[in-house]
Amino acid sequence: MAIPPRILLGVSGGIAAYKAPEMVRRWRERGAEVRCAMTDNARRFVSPLALEVVTGHRVYGEEYLKPQGSGVEEHIELTEWADRLVLAPATANLLALLARGLAPNFLTTLALAWDGPVVVAPAMHPRMWNHPATQENVALLRARGVTLVGPVVGPLASGEIGMGRMADPLAIVGAGLEMSGLEVRAGVGPADDKSSLVGRRVLVSAGPTREPLDPVRFLGNRSSGKMGFALAAEAAKRGAIVDLVSGPVSLEEPPGVRRTRVETALEMRTAMLDRVVDAEVVFMTAAVADYRPLRVASEKLKKETGPPTVELVENPDILVELSKAPGRRLIVGFAAETEDVLRHGQTKLERKGCDLLVVNDVSRADIGFDSDDNEVTVLAKGAPPVVISRRPKRELAAALLDLVESDLVERDVVERELSTETESEVGA
Ligand code: CTP
DSSP states (O other): OOOOOEEEEEEOSSGGGGGHHHHHHHHHHTTOEEEEEEOTTGGGTSOHHHHHHHHTSOOBOGGGGSOOSSSSOHHHHHHHHOSEEEEEEEOHHHHHHHHHTOOSSHHHHHHHTOOSOEEEEEOOOHHHHHSHHHHHHHHHHHHTTOEEOOOEEEEOTTSOEEEEEOOOHHHHHHHHHTGGGTTTTTTOOGGGGOOTTTTOEEEEEESBOOEESSSSOEEOOOOOSHHHHHHHHHHHHTTOEEEEEEOSOOOOOOTTEEEEEOOSHHHHHHHHHHHHTTOSEEEEOOBOOSEEESOOOSSOOOGGGOSOOOOEEEOOOHHHHHHHSSSOOEEEEEEEESSSHHHHHHHHHHHHTOSEEEEEETTOTTSSTTOSEEEEEEEETTEEEEEEEEEEHHHHHHHHHHHHHHHHHHHHHHHHHHHHHHHHHHHO
16 A cells, blocks of 8 residues: 655645645545644634644644754654645745745744645735735745645635635645656646546537528627637636537637537527536526517518518527526626626626626727627625636636636535535434
8 A cells, every 4th residue: 555645734824724624634535644834823714723633633833943852853853754745825925935945933944944845825815916026936936846736816805806815725635645746747736737627518608699680681799709719718628528509700619629500599599408407517608689580581671662670579598597407507607788787797697597697897998899808707696796807818718717616616525525414414
């Protein structure tokens, strides 16, 4: 049997510290031995007792800087015991101390005495993360071979949003366990090339629909399909099995994506409902026409008959129907608004019954429809709005998928926990 890895977890003072016991539990489930060291600030967010219980060992802090009588310094002993060091969460301050080799407390003293592989999972306010000083420190650490996991875009403790949320605990757990493969991977962090979307079925709708008036004319809209195509491409890149249902657009299909072409809202509805049963994630980015002409002329409408009166009937709401489809999946709707964007978005989220609603302000000429850039606000039931600031649609797709992935992993964890609890109740 392989020798169980020995992981030394260093916890610094960020709100994400409360996730430390969960990470320890996951490592131990996989056979690792874990010990924890924490800063004084970390103790304000997670109790040392919780970490002692899950590690089955005392937790190291400032008191261990004083010699304990054995003559061996604890930080040296610990570095000799462990074979990998994981720092999670790592505050901006901890990154700065690590980068400069400063050691004002037990955790940083330990890190300075450490010469093995290091995984760092930063967590901080986006402005602190984006600060040139932090970015310089991160570059220094990377250059020294440190593996960085995250941060990711998401809602922060402050209610704000942006890049700065600690990576998903499971990604950090994975990085901690796979450190031995690091040399082989030539310095590429294991968590970076692992996605929770691997093998998952993702269904994306994109582009406009065309509602015919006669054989040559239609009612349509200005949707370019770029957002949906970018999401399909990014999901496929992350290992998902992607089905793309698209209205008429002039875009190349992304590699590895199965594309179905449709014209009308009714065709799109059929294609989406046929595929939703197997899907685990649905992105409904299509700009579906709300109405279609009641009558479609079989011959071209002629001018001599005068201006036609077009009677419209409402199209079915595909998103509402997808949200009601049997089975469990994450459904993401998209909304284009021109005024009072957030209020209309909230009402729409409730009306459509989807899990997330990505809202964008189409009154702005610099983003939206034809533009390569977009800026969106992501709404979810019972959670603060998440703003993803203006960026190319390709990058926006990656940020949206990060959000979806953290949501998926959270759901999986909750589900696993619920099933474990039920099992133990049955057993008791
Ligand atoms: N949608 C849909 N079927 C429709 C209309 C819209 O599935 N018949 C979906 C869109 O793909 C999008 C979401 O619903 O994901 C919101 O679309 P939007 O056009 O903003 O909303 P509407 O319901 O059309 O509301 P309104 O036009 O009044 O803003």
